[in-house]
Amino acid sequence: MPRMARIVLPNYPHHIVQRGHNKQVVFAVPEDFRRYISDLKELKHVFGVKVYAFCLMTNHVHLLLAPGDDTSGLGKLMKGLAGRMTRYRNKLEGRSGTLWESRYKSSVVETDTYLLACSRYIELNPVRAQMVDRAQDYPWSSYPLRQNENAEHVWIDKSPVFEGLGLTHSDRLARYSEFMGQATPASELQLIRQALQRGQLTGSPRFTNEIENITGIRVSQRPRGRPEK
Template sequence: MARPLRLEYAGALYHVTARGDRREDIFFQDEDRTEFLSVLGEVCERFNWVVHAYCQMTNHYHLLLETVDANLWRGMRQLNGVYTQRFNRRHGLVGHLFQGRYKAIVVQKDAYLLELARYVVLNPVRARMVQDPAEWPWSSYRAVIGKASVPDWLDSEWLLSQFGSERQPAIAAYRRFVMAGLDHPSPLGRVRHQVLLGDDAFVARHQHDQGDDRLREVSKAHRRSVALELSAYQERYPDRAEAMARAYGSGAYTMAEIGKHFGVHYMTVSRAVKGFEVRRRQLMEDRDE
């Protein structure tokens, strides 16, 4: 019998959905939605999650998130469990709120993150609840375009960096990109084996025997044995963002480990890495001109 696909690993990107039991509403009022976002923030802090997009509907929600560590199941148990407790307490209810287990799809980041982020925030428009995603206050869209504050756990910078280095033109380009998605079919129609969204190589890699896990651990141990100590990166690169980015680029340390050493939130490390990649790519493009 084939072994199950390996769905949890450090650095994985997921599209996650969870629906109400018997398709009933999971949000009765705005206070419920606010409470859910509060619990989500707590989970992101505890489990080192990075959220790229989210949308709260009426009887379900969508998350597009990246796990710095291999802990999706533990984090989702905390998210749905704690929210259920607080929801039931507020409304004087008991029992299950969600319909069984959440659904998670492993996503190839470079190929599908942008498209899925667009799909997630367009849900209220497709459901004819609003005409413009900016009219729906319960998604990440308004934060990305500067119409609402950005929570610590939401990485809006990576999305905007894909549309340019100047903020306002990037926001305008992002808005055009999102609205153009109304003319495109859902990317979830390309999911393979029910849990994988990516090209042939991505799918094949996730179907390999799980014995590869041992090789991954050996590889990581080797990278750490030859990498600089974190304090050495700190001494060699006076710019803290560059020091953190280069430490992460060594492949020897997780964002959580780097953040702990430098005394910053792991999301600060994530932003430093992405900013460094953007600057380096720009330098390479300038040299080619």
Template sequence: MPKKKLIWYPGAMYHVTSRGNRRNDIFKEEQDYIVYLDNIKEAVKYYDNNYKIISYCLMTNHVHIQIKTNDKHLWYLISRVNKSYARNFNNKYNYVGHLFQSRYNAELIEEDSYVLEASKYIHLNPVRANMVSNPQEYKWSSYNMYIGKEKEKLVNSEYILSYFKNKDRELYKKYIESSISSST
């Protein structure tokens, strides 16, 4: 059965996921994560910054990306990123066939409360998967940029931080980490 057509309009925001085929790993070593992030950066630049990466987390067998579009459909960005990455991965590891389970999944985010919830869900994903006990410990997410432990690159935290008084990164950290005990 064909997938339902994705609702899109200028300025739409999405929680995007892409999963490895048969839930297989799509990242085997550190360089693979770097290549995927570089692909996102290249694609955003290629499309003249028509997209803002709000948050992300790269897990071993799937990715989560929160994206705000401008005036170009989400498909252009994700298609470019995933096709390029799959080509690179298959060449590197001498694989044939589909790397990703299917086309990406995208959930439209229309309510303010879900904007924050999506960011929280993405940043807590490694904690929920029992890979780390605190999101600060996970290297392949935008969380440390949000809390000011790393220089911000690729992501635009302004949108999420605008929900907190004075765009306070510490308030965002408390918001995320207050859910840790309830999420494990």
């Protein structure tokens, strides 16, 4: 059965996960993490892609990215990130071959309702994995970077939803920190995970209908298995 074509829309956020090949370790030492973040910071400008959130785990990455009017920038960014990291690790280890799974997972996110939810999901990954007690204690995500009181020194992009949290940067940080501290509903976790796993949309039924009308592609959630007779 052919897999569903990836949906990429201009100026919409996309939740992306890319995993190491056969779940192998991608980031072994701090320099590995720093190199990937440096490349992300550089290439987002090259390809005109906004970075709303990120988290680098040992064997996979979570990204919340929004391409501009040219949607090809998203794929070029992911190819550039993967290629640079592969060449770096292969040279370091004196090996050849792939470092990543061949196809990253992607889900278009409903901006108004789920963008902050996806940011929280991404930045709480180390906490759910019991690597740290607090999101701000994990150095390889956007959360500690976001906490900088000087907005000019924060290179991650601020979404309209984040900007709407308050009149000042400090107010926005306080509101977002409060949001991060709230318990995440189980239904929200399930929707985000299933949408990403199935390559579908992270959003409401109304949002799904709107995107289906725009793209002409059916992306509605369907039950797994064969239909009942």
